Amino acid sequence: MKDITWRLLLVLLVMITAVIYTLPTIQAGWWPHKKINLGLDLQGGMHLVLEVDTEKAVESTLERISQELRRDLKKKSIRYTGIKVHEGAGIALRLPDESVDKFENFISKEYRDLRIDSRSGENGINTLIINLPADEALHIKKMATEQALETIRNRIDQFGVSEPDIRIQGEKRILIQLPGIKNTQRAKDLIGKTALLEFKLVDETHNVTTALNDNPPPGSEILYEIHKADKTGRSSKTPMLIKKRTALTGATLTDARVQIDSQYNEPYVSIKFDKKGARDFARITGANIKKRLAIVLDNKVYSAPVIQGKISGGEARITGSFSTEEARDLAIILRAGALPAPVKILEERTVGPSLGSDSIKKGIFSIIAGGIIVVLFMLIYYKGSGLIADVALLVNILLIAGGLAAFQATLTLPGIAGVILTIGMAVDANVLIFERIREELRFGRTPRAAIDAGYSRATLTILDANVTTLIAALVLFQFGTGPVKGFAVTLSLGVIASLFTALVLTRLIFDYFLINRKIKSLSI
């Protein structure tokens, strides 16, 4: 074989590359700085799948439009008897006969992107259902998901998680992976809160208890203020009667920070409005002196202080019996902004760090135990040739490690199982070749001829056997998420590596002994 030097160069090149890529994992900081990533199941962490309630985003858009319509209809003095957003159906507008033409004229001029879905009339009152065009609704939904992703990414970045993985999955799902996170509950609260901040006036003209028993008066609703007792952690709720109309939202916030009240030594969150927000805030506070203004977050009342005077600086504070941590998290979500629509947790997988390190220990232990048995077995069963197979096996593991780092793949617990399986399968190829060589030797062939025949006959069989495994692994890669994907990765890498070691590496070693050392008998 003349090309032995070329093959030697190829093998060396592959092995050196694998070593270079493996080193940073052993000694951090070395070039090329690509470490093998550990999956959440090995290093601990949290995997979340959220669903964005995109219907809600469409609904709130409709709500906004209906408010604009109300204002504009008044301005144009088009008479209407009712306007209301129906869930999933659009805006229902009730008009007397004489307004219909005027309205249709107006809407085709000023609200071109709206379409009238249906109209029905009864006793001179017409009901028109107005809706967004389908592609507009779709666009809003898509935007809502993307915006939710951005907001959540913002919150997580400010919370401080190293290497989070946040991405959109399908139409309205968001996949979040937070490796190494310890306080999962806090992270979940931080991510899952819609954080819609609203300032609403307290309805002080009606009684809360009567509203609780009967229906609340029109224009008002019952919201609860949550108190937390410091020691027990138990919380109690106080009902409050709050006006439905939102005086101001948190959309105009520019900043939110934790401060400590010097008097009570209690943390609070100070917020800052932009120019427009500051103007609105001054107007509202100026017009409602001595009334109570409730600060409402996600329909929960945080506090409802009495307005002492006009506040014109564009700054306000949110108090409540916070712990420093809670105040910090509240500031983060206020800074990052509200989610465009509520989110729901569909899937949650949390692995504690102790379980992860246990899994690594047991996994590595199994690799070593299985590996030692196989190595010894090959050595005893095939003697010298077995040693060559063992060298191939070690190179195989090195190649998998290098491959994992080079492709920035993630090693998971099933992935470790994949490595173990590969150890078993990698020697399979050598067994096939060695058995064939033994067979040829029994027919009285010279070692050289036996090796040639062994490799050439076994090659196709080995390729077939590995291709079928590779097919299964690739399908698995497509279908799997997280840990299972990790298994598909190591299995695929292992299959390719074992093809290389069995067909190229061991052949090279045999050829070296046959050609350069001119050995006369095979130890097999």
Place this chain on the structure above:
Amino acid sequence: MQFVKPDINIDFTSKRKTAFVISTVFIIISIISLIIHKGPRYGVDFSGGTLIQVKFSSPVSIDDIKKGLAEIQLGKSSVQQFGDQNENEYLIRTDKSVLAAENFSLELKTVLETGTGGEADIRRIEMVGPQVGKDLREKALFAMFFSLLFITIYISGRFELKWLLSGFIAVVLICAVMIILKICNFFSLENSTPVLIAAAMIVTLILFWFLELKYAMGAIVALIHDVIITVGVFSIMDIEFTLPIIAALLTIIGYSLNDTIIVFDRIRENQRKYHKKRLEIIINGSINETLSRTILTSFTTLVVVLALFLIGGGIIHDFAFAILIGILTGTYSSVFVASPILLAWQGKSKKR
């Protein structure tokens, strides 16, 4: 060193009737078990629900854990020892999946600690909503289906060396699948994927039969045999199907063919060499000649998987078990299922 003597000559083919009975019995038991248990037992991944792994600092009783759990509404829940006896680890399962509520894990820890009086460490929580569970179930079945499809195409091309034909088979199969999907949609059938897989397999076998692709037929029958028995053993032993188990099944689909490929390659080689000999003798000779490597390759893989099964820890335990069964049935089926099918073929062509 040699386990199997080179001049070994066991008459495998004459035992094919016995093997046929054994395989049939196993498959029937598997199917009966699946029927009795109303399909495979789905884990949290597929059924939706919550799984909690908790470790206590000192031995506790399951009753105490249940007593603690009664404090919080968990719905239908079960508690089970997990891993080694002395590790004091337990799995709590519930069909409820809306546990994302605030402070859930803290509350859980508190009730577990007051219930048992020991220190509880919640090591793993897996919550899967019903919709995600259904999606994953669908995805898993599709993955099984596609890997079977691709392997079928590969085998029919490779074993028969007729790639054009395998392309044809692929087209027919895909058309058949489309038609079945349309029918399923038409009747708005839920869970149509199992039907799809079964139908696609039947179409495949019929195609192989009429196109006389006997090697491909033998390989695929052996493959289905292995998967059914593995699923059956899981059903009989009441082990849960989770995402890693699906990964194991797919690995079995890929790996169990290895031994079959070895034997079939040798049969073809010998057929070319001694085309005068009777097929029965050729098959028997080929199995015997390759017996050593069949056993050895299975043995090496078996050893490492056994290591994983014994010391790999609780989370990977069932996964390793599935692969163990797959390797055993795969080895058995390559000798006793795949090869006899070639003989059945001979019977078929003689009758003509």
